[in-house]
Amino acid sequence: MARDYQIQRKSAASKSGIDYRKELNDEQFKAVSSPDGRALVIAGAGSGKTRTLTYRVAWLLDHDVEARNILLLTFTNKAAKEMITRVRELVSQDTSDLWAGTFHSIGSRILRRHAEEFGFTKSFTILDRDDQKSMMNSVVTACKIETKKNKFPKADVLASMFSLVVNTGQALEDIVLERYPYFEDWLIELAQVMEAYIAKKEKTNSMDFDDLLVRTVALLKSRPDLLALYQKKFRHILVDEFQDTNHVQCELIELLEGETNSLMVVGDDAQSIYSWRGADMANILDFPEKKPGSRQFTIETNYRSVPEILDLSNVAIRANKERFEKNLIASRIGGEMKPALVSVDDPTMQAEFVGQRIIELQNEGVELDEIAILYRAHFQSMEIQMEMTLRGIPFAITSGLRFFEQAHIKDVSAFLRFVTNRRDEVAFKRLVQLLPGIGPGSADKMWGAWYKSGWAEKEELPERFSDVFDAIKVPKKSAADWQQIGFILDEMTPIEGFARPSDMIYSVLEGMYDDYMKSSFDNYEHRKNDVEKLLEYGTTFDDVLLFLEQLSLMSNTDGDPAAKKKEADAGPQVTMSSIHQAKGLEWKVVFLIWLAEGQFPNARVLEAGDNGMLEEERRLFYVAITRAKDQLYMLYPMINPKSYTGDIMQQPSRFLNDFPIDMIEEWNVGSSWTDEEAPF
């Protein structure tokens, strides 16, 4: 991240020719050159955390550690990829044996190797949120709970409830009493549903995201031989964003670490923003206590931001009680402007301001990919998206819905999922519900018939799916299409096994889905385009299992082939992102929008009146402003127009009150109402 000092190669002090002392600052060098053992690196925002980690990997390779003995755990695929790329640039040796990835992808990788040993097959399905939801619904139905008389939680609430149980390691009862007290009366039924859900996943050879972690831990715990194997393999474990690890992730790290392996964790408590999914800051705060003899390094020099922005961030975070005292020092000299606080009338004017300012910046020579617009929640980006389109400013958005979670993409991949995992009930039901006249009820019956045919649990494929399907009765009007599905599946499974992923998608598209899209979606062209992109992406894979795994594990931005292509074609574009997804990134110019009470901090947090939650919001605010290198614009729309309740007058975000006036510059671009004239 830090580009202020040039990389200089001089006389080879190391195999790779890296002069560590020269290329790193003192603080970074100490961490990078730390001897084997346990180490905690507290690295402030913009202090070169990624740089430190990548140089650490290079250092290990330079000191005769083999790539295959290194495990690098990150939070996003993007971060993993970036670090690997940078390591490759640093050292000349082969790094393909190095394991780097998210906790989930590493878990998945381990589980696939040993799936047969605990009742799964290596073609197990990974359930996303949507799949989880439909499975949860069928489980609740099967449990025959009287959900009418008293409100029973919905599928997605159940999913996040059970997820918290797994990720925090707490009992269901504790989670319910603590976070869902209003469902206390349902405790018995909840336990029943959770058990049934777990059983269902096993029966259908499926895992949700949490299973990728918790089953890995369970596997290693129950199999000392495997544990020993992996402990021997991963001599050096490095963990990024340690402040956001939860209970299971920490458990996994500790298992792999064992007694003797080296462990380096890097993080910043001020940037812990995932407690809502079970992250526990205690992991980083208690690390020195829990690991006696561990070394601790603090990196406090900030290379990213001008002092005006850095000072502001220091003040912002100081309002929190729960934190390590840290003092970030700017290495950069003063910039051209103070952070701007821009009051605007409403979201429309907010969008206009951002659009207008971006055009001006462009004229001043700022590249579009040096600009980001950040927000608390995805839906807050609507007006800006329209404005950008209107002005013809190219932008890349990390939208709420992932590319692979869109209905048409899921429909197509359901074919691939079912053909590789014939126990995949969710995929099967999705397939058959594409047929006219088939709804949840019939789908359930058809699944029963398929299961009874015996082919679900057989390892080998039926010679012809269409023959097996002939015996499964469907209404007259869907008979032809049902047979067609059989033919498509046959085409996907030639005698040699599985067709290539791209050929499979082609079969689905030509066999029926193209027609289906024409008749079912009003934006046929757009969706067809997406499926073709999926096909194109599929051409880079030979193995359909790997392809499907990638699809499930990828997040919207790091995977979307569409976005990548657009980027390559269209040149630089403005980034629009939630603050959560902007973690670890930086831009010259950052616009932070919707800084009003109830928007950011979020209304739910304010209602809960929980100080811990409010402090997390403030850390999120801190993450947002520390993304900016040169210029920061904080926007506050005074009015929130709502179609159904009428306009709402909003207060400025409380985070803005923490700043002394002289630290910011107020830009009043709103209409100049005086208090008397204001219509409120």
Added chain:
DNA sequence: CTGACCCTTCCCAAG
């Protein structure tokens, strides 16, 4: 049992 239609609810963040 499906699917059209109307009504309510929501609208936080991710792998």
Added chain:
DNA sequence: GAAGGGTCAG
């Protein structure tokens, strides 16, 4: 202002 849930006719 959409999407999911409930209701009811075929």
